[in-house]
Amino acid sequence: MAATDVEIARLPANIEMKRPARSLWGDAWHQFTRHRLAMAGLFTFLFLIVFTLFGPLVYHTAINVIDFNVSLKGPSPEHPFGTDDLGRDMLARAILGGRVSIAVGITSVLVAITLGLTIGALAGYFVKLDSPLMRVTDLFLSLPILPLLLVIVYLFRDSLRAAFGPELGIFLMIVGVIGVLNWMPVARLVRASFLSLKQKEFVEAARAIGDPDSRIIMKHIIPNVLSPVLVAATIGVGGAILTESTLSFLGLGFPSDVPTWGRLLYDAKDYLDIAPHWAFFPGFLIFLTVLSINYVGDGLRDALDPRKTS
Amino acid sequence: MGRYVARRLLIAIPTLIVISFVVYAILALAPTDPLASFGADPRVPPEVRERIRESLGLNQPWHVRYVKWLIAIAHLDFGYSFMSRSPVIDLIWQRLPNTLAVVGVAYIIGVLLAVPIGMISAVKRYSVFDHLSTTFAFIGFSVPTFFTGLLLIIIFSVKLHWLPFIYDSTLKVTSLSTLGDQIRQSIMPITVLALFDTATIARYTRAEMLEHLPLDYVRTARAKGLKERLVVLRHVLRNSLIPVVTLVALGIPAVFGGAIVTEQIFRVPGIGELLVRSIGQGDTPVVAAILLIFATLVVLFNLLADVLYGVLDPRIRYS
Numbered sequence A: 001m002a003a004t005d006v007e008i009a010r011l012p013a014n015i016e017m018k019r020p021a022r023s024l025w026g027d028a029w030h031q032f033t034r035h036r037l038a039m040a041g042l043f044t045f046l047f048l049i050v051f052t053l054f055g056p057l058v059y060h061t062a063i064n065v066i067d068f069n070v071s072l073k074g075p076s077p078e079h080p081f082g083t084d085d086l087g088r089d090m091l092a093r094a095i096l097g098g099r100v101s102i103a104v105g106i107t108s109v110l111v112a113i114t115l116g117l118t119i120g121a122l123a124g125y126f127v128k129l130d131s132p133l134m135r136v137t138d139l140f141l142s143l144p145i146l147p148l149l150l151v152i153v154y155l156f157r158d159s160l161r162a163a164f165g166p167e168l169g170i171f172l173m174i175v176g177v178i179g180v181l182n183w184m185p186v187a188r189l190v191r192a193s194f195l196s197l198k199q200k201e202f203v204e205a206a207r208a209i210g211d212p213d214s215r216i217i218m219k220h221i222i223p224n225v226l227s228p229v230l231v232a233a234t235i236g237v238g239g240a241i242l243t244e245s246t247l248s249f250l251g252l253g254f255p256s257d258v259p260t261w262g263r264l265l266y267d268a269k270d271y272l273d274i275a276p277h278w279a280f281f282p283g284f285l286i287f288l289t290v291l292s293i294n295y296v297g298d299g300l301r302d303a304l305d306p307r308k309t310s
Numbered sequence B: 001m002g003r004y005v006a007r008r009l010l011i012a013i014p015t016l017i018v019i020s021f022v023v024y025a026i027l028a029l030a031p032t033d034p035l036a037s038f039g040a041d042p043r044v045p046p047e048v049r050e051r052i053r054e055s056l057g058l059n060q061p062w063h064v065r066y067v068k069w070l071i072a073i074a075h076l077d078f079g080y081s082f083m084s085r086s087p088v089i090d091l092i093w094q095r096l097p098n099t100l101a102v103v104g105v106a107y108i109i110g111v112l113l114a115v116p117i118g119m120i121s122a123v124k125r126y127s128v129f130d131h132l133s134t135t136f137a138f139i140g141f142s143v144p145t146f147f148t149g150l151l152l153i154i155i156f157s158v159k160l161h162w163l164p165f166i167y168d169s170t171l172k173v174t175s176l177s178t179l180g181d182q183i184r185q186s187i188m189p190i191t192v193l194a195l196f197d198t199a200t201i202a203r204y205t206r207a208e209m210l211e212h213l214p215l216d217y218v219r220t221a222r223a224k225g226l227k228e229r230l231v232v233l234r235h236v237l238r239n240s241l242i243p244v245v246t247l248v249a250l251g252i253p254a255v256f257g258g259a260i261v262t263e264q265i266f267r268v269p270g271i272g273e274l275l276v277r278s279i280g281q282g283d284t285p286v287v288a289a290i291l292l293i294f295a296t297l298v299v300l301f302n303l304l305a306d307v308l309y310g311v312l313d314p315r316i317r318y319s
Helices: A002-015 A024-033 A036-058 A090-125 A127-141 A147-164 A166-180 A184-197 A201-207 A215-250 A261-270 A276-304 B002-029 B046-056 B064-073 B089-125 B128-142 B145-159 B176-212 B216-223 B229-266 B273-279 B283-313
Strands: none
Touching: A002 A024, A024 A127, A024 A276, A036 A090, A036 A276, A036 B176, A090 A127, A090 A166, A090 A184, A090 A276, A090 B089, A127 A184, A147 A166, A147 A215, A147 B002, A147 B273, A147 B283, A166 A215, A166 B145, A166 B216, A184 A215, A184 B002, A184 B128, A215 A261, A215 A276, A261 A276, A261 B145, A261 B229, A276 B089, A276 B128, A276 B145, A276 B176, B002 B064, B002 B283, B064 B216, B064 B283, B089 B176, B089 B229, B089 B283, B128 B176, B145 B229, B176 B229, B216 B229, B229 B273, B273 B283
């Protein structure tokens, strides 16, 4: 009895009145975990990243061993994804290809987001810059993106190849071009948020205590626009992966010695009748990656939407 | 209203000039020589090559060439293709019907399917139909068109032999059986394109409907005893469709671009296929013309979308 009394008396002291601190991102994560498809998407995407990054550590088959005895064979224990026309192992090529495709997706979105955030912030914050910068944005929005990408890649790939080497040159060009042609939606989004946020009291307060513009932008406003940008970025990664594979599929992306998923499909498309597996695996991996990213984006949108609380 | 349209048209002109400059600069700055195909041929002596350059006007400074080109474009003269030596405009007119027959039909089907799907899944939110259509939409815009295209070819042409996998543009529809052939060869490319269009537009319609359903005017409509059908069709749908109409208008130029891949897979000799081929051959006049036409379409449909928005939504006032 006495022991229990002591226990009870001690209890509040142990618990205290401290609840774990709730942050915006913590709440968002909590909300996100409840979106089952988004969680499934997240795990699939993480799995694909692990698969492409660490796959070669487990799966030792080389990507460029040519063996005509096994050319165009379907999936088998030795070659789980089958082989191509030169008898090269498709699983090894798909792993390496995924590495390039995902890297292109993420890097080009980083380029697009950086540009979009900078231009949107400048246009939204500084009244004088607004109209010229938005003109430029509208101009970029009127460019026919895919055709222009095709033309630029075709015309400039040889010179970039010569300057940076076949892999890095094409990588830089594709990332750069996809980034430079896709920042406009982010810039518009950021500008719109800036226009409404800079009227808010907390910005006025920051200005009243003498914060310089740079600090107001970086410390006070940018954190508040990050959630829509994050959603746009997530979905953008999927879009960029699609764009890269489209370019490669049209034969205007990476050269055949760099097997990206799109390139593998491009090589496979003339053998559909005898080796459908060749086209199936890389295509399915693109689809799976983009689908999982889109579900993550959808979950993030719901989780970061302040109107939606549960 | 009229003044607004006139002003927007005036703004569109400098935009197009800048775009034409961007297109021209990219093509002119490129290290590729339009005469590269002659360069590979050792039988062409250098002085002949120089004379060809002269006859094509390639020896003039780039700004002179740009202004000349721009003036010609303003007269709708896109020049001659380096490869086929026929006027670019003729090539484009030849290809246009094929593109419209496939891409245009796919887009119409996409819109006609998407609006009801989006509407039903918003009204019956979280129902089986909603879950199915959401899954379908996610698949629709996550699957690359070239993968759907190849899958359809593997299943329906290679395995089942039901459908031809090459689009025959010489086919003339004269009888019932040729009409059947035309339909059979169009099914796959149209399905591929329509899948993507339906997914995007349905998702957007659903989101718009969901924004409108909890609004006060909907409650008012219900409160005055209107049937649910009429509330949805006459009030919610009409208001939700305003931004959808803009999206549909904005999507039309993108449709032409998006068809590049589909035309490539099914060998539809359309504008996208012409572009890819001309890029590969270094046929600069054709490439420049197609890029410029695409850009003009984007600018015009942007304008159309804005004007339509104002016509449909009287709350928007033009200043």
